[in-house]
Amino acid sequence: MPDSVLRHVVLFGFKESSKPEDIQKIVDAFKELPSKISEIKDFEWGTNSSPEGLNQGLTHAFMVTFHSDADRDTYLPHPAHKEFVDILGPHLDKVTVLDYWTKP
Amino acid sequence: MPDSVLRHVVLFGFKESSKPEDIQKIVDAFKELPSKISEIKDFEWGTNSSPEGLNQGLTHAFMVTFHSDADRDTYLPHPAHKEFVDILGPHLDKVTVLDYWTKP
Numbered sequence: 001m002p003d004s005v006l007r008h009v010v011l012f013g014f015k016e017s018s019k020p021e022d023i024q025k026i027v028d029a030f031k032e033l034p035s036k037i038s039e040i041k042d043f044e045w046g047t048n049s050s051p052e053g054l055n056q057g058l059t060h061a062f063m064v065t066f067h068s069d070a071d072r073d074t075y076l077p078h079p080a081h082k083e084f085v086d087i088l089g090p091h092l093d094k095v096t097v098l099d100y101w102t103k104p
Numbered sequence: 105m106p107d108s109v110l111r112h113v114v115l116f117g118f119k120e121s122s123k124p125e126d127i128q129k130i131v132d133a134f135k136e137l138p139s140k141i142s143e144i145k146d147f148e149w150g151t152n153s154s155p156e157g158l159n160q161g162l163t164h165a166f167m168v169t170f171h172s173d174a175d176r177d178t179y180l181p182h183p184a185h186k187e188f189v190d191i192l193g194p195h196l197d198k199v200t201v202l203d204y205w206t207k208p
Binding site for chain 2 (some may be wrong): 006007008009011044045046047048049050051052054055056058061063069073076095096097098099100101102103104
């Protein structure tokens with residue numbers, strides 16, 4: 001583990017019309033990316049359980065960890081990532097993405 | 105480390121009128137919380153460096169880790185957390201908070 005890592009925080013909210021099985025397919029497809037993109041060094045995800053009501057319509061959180069900006073820059077246009085975005089797109093209502101460097 | 109942890113993702117955007125020193129005081133105050141609230145098991149933070157432009161006006165990311173819902177429920181109304189919110193409040197323009205359980 002390096003001294004610092006790059007966290008890529010991805011939050012999604014889905015359309016009212018999207019079915020649970022559509023959302024499950026998206027989650028499953030995202031979970032497949034670490035096996036397809038070696039630049040992903042860590043991956044975790046979960047659904048919102050905050051009691052604060054500040055999730056702004058976002059219900060699913062994913063945290064992808066990289067060890068360099070270059071690895072993140074390889075990930076974004078990677079064919080496997082683009083395939084995922086194609087699956088996601090029709091169901092996406094809201095999205096928030098922040099990247100930050102931190103000491104793990 | 106338990107099998108699963110509760111991630112508390114907190115994203116802030118600040119007012120145009122807020123000065124860098126105001127924001128620094130907020131960051132410093134947040135960073136003090138792990139020493140004041142024993143329920144916080146891990147803490148990291150950073151400023152947004154994503155090239156995607158999907159940060160929705162949010163510029164600062166904090167990830168607070170708990171080991172139980174009860175610990176998160178102790179944190180939220182904790183006097184030290186409330187003091188922090190008092191420092192934050194006048195400068196806060198946008199906020200997004202999601203909690204999720206995940207395997208670390």
